[in-house]
Amino acid sequence: MRDMDFVPLGLAADLVILTVRDGRLQVLLIRRGIPPYEGQWALPGGFVRPDEDLETTARRELAEETGLTTERIHLEQLATYGAPDRDPRGRVVSVAYLALVPDLPAPVAGSDAASASWIDVQKVRGLAFDHDRILTDGVERARAKLEYSPLATAFCPPEFTISELRGVYEAVWGTPLDPRNFHRKVTKTPDFVAPVGTTTTRDGGRPAQLFHRGTATTLHPPMTRA
Amino acid sequence: MRDMDFVPLGLAADLVILTVRDGRLQVLLIRRGIPPYEGQWALPGGFVRPDEDLETTARRELAEETGLTTERIHLEQLATYGAPDRDPRGRVVSVAYLALVPDLPAPVAGSDAASASWIDVQKVRGLAFDHDRILTDGVERARAKLEYSPLATAFCPPEFTISELRGVYEAVWGTPLDPRNFHRKVTKTPDFVAPVGTTTTRDGGRPAQLFHRGTATTLHPPMTRA
DNA sequence: TCAAAAGTGTTTGTCCTACACCCATGA
């Protein structure tokens, strides 16, 4: 690093916000109200303010788009995209973040002027800028992380059943899993989940135990895709 | 993303360049010749030029510091660091890259004015800026990737023996591995390595087969740390 | 002949898969 050299450029934080709804992996997109790419779908995001940390920007945008208290939301840096021609307005470097949120009880309200919607990840094509690529990277990250981390719980409400957790894996990976073996594996992996002590019949059939997140940060051995 | 908003800021690419020498994991550091942090060790890096892609900046710096043709060098984006106060000169956002290079036959020459050295990763402390953190993240990434990718070969010359490859794992992970089981596992994992057909006695003892990289991009099943 | 490293065989235990089977509820 030599002299300071302030090239004129914009610094943005864009968000890949994923959730599982109706058994399908979905992403929160906004429809752009202004050029460039007016009318097209894009990832939510915004410019980093002076003296604002990158993650603070991301969390602020997340709160604006989802209307949620974001303290308990999983948010991690994904990657940075800086091709010189990625934004027709000029040089804009975007730090992308990946957020995993539970199926929201409240609708996506108050997301300023632009209209926001949950869209099936499978159906998304033709996003503005290089957002197709960013989304692909985010989904791939999420798929990989479910294998060796307890991150699937980030898609669940505070209390969940084992089959709800299984539904997350099936939606994100797009493959069916054996309910019996899944149950055994999850409950036997140390600190993956912890029993609450109560049961629910919201999934039908025999009452299922409720669990909340355990304290594990990595899974040994990992969960395996079919 | 709303209006263009060009906050004055510097955009830099910093490099965590790792190698394995003498059985130890080492990182390339430069001693800073100018303030801030004058005289302290830091990661090599430099500012992104206008209209230059981020990875191009990283590869240019890599070539400058190592004197190598960088085409065959493994280089991947690590993470972006943008705390407002991380550089006392002003707002500087740094995109960090991780490079894995073989034990260089040629010395580290021509790295402009600053003096560059290979330092044992274990012994590094007190780097300039937030470079301790960046280095830690880079080493952690390398350790994790050896498990499920054939990336250990990036530390090896084009032709290598199985025990040289094992030496890479032992150095990066800091644990001894069973030579017999390691040999079996590597040679039986499809497309991890491919036999050249010749042998060498440079490691002493019975001649060892030489291998080069296979075409695999992920390892199934993964290599396991002790 | 000996040391050193390469490479193979074998045992033992763990984990995964597949599926038979039983349990507890609502309709």
Next chain:
DNA sequence: TCATGGGTGTAGGACAAACACTTTTGA
């Protein structure tokens, strides 16, 4: 009572750790 999902048991196979053993070189 039946349908539905929750949960346990178990047999068979794949794989990993540990280590005895053989092979091929240089000194």
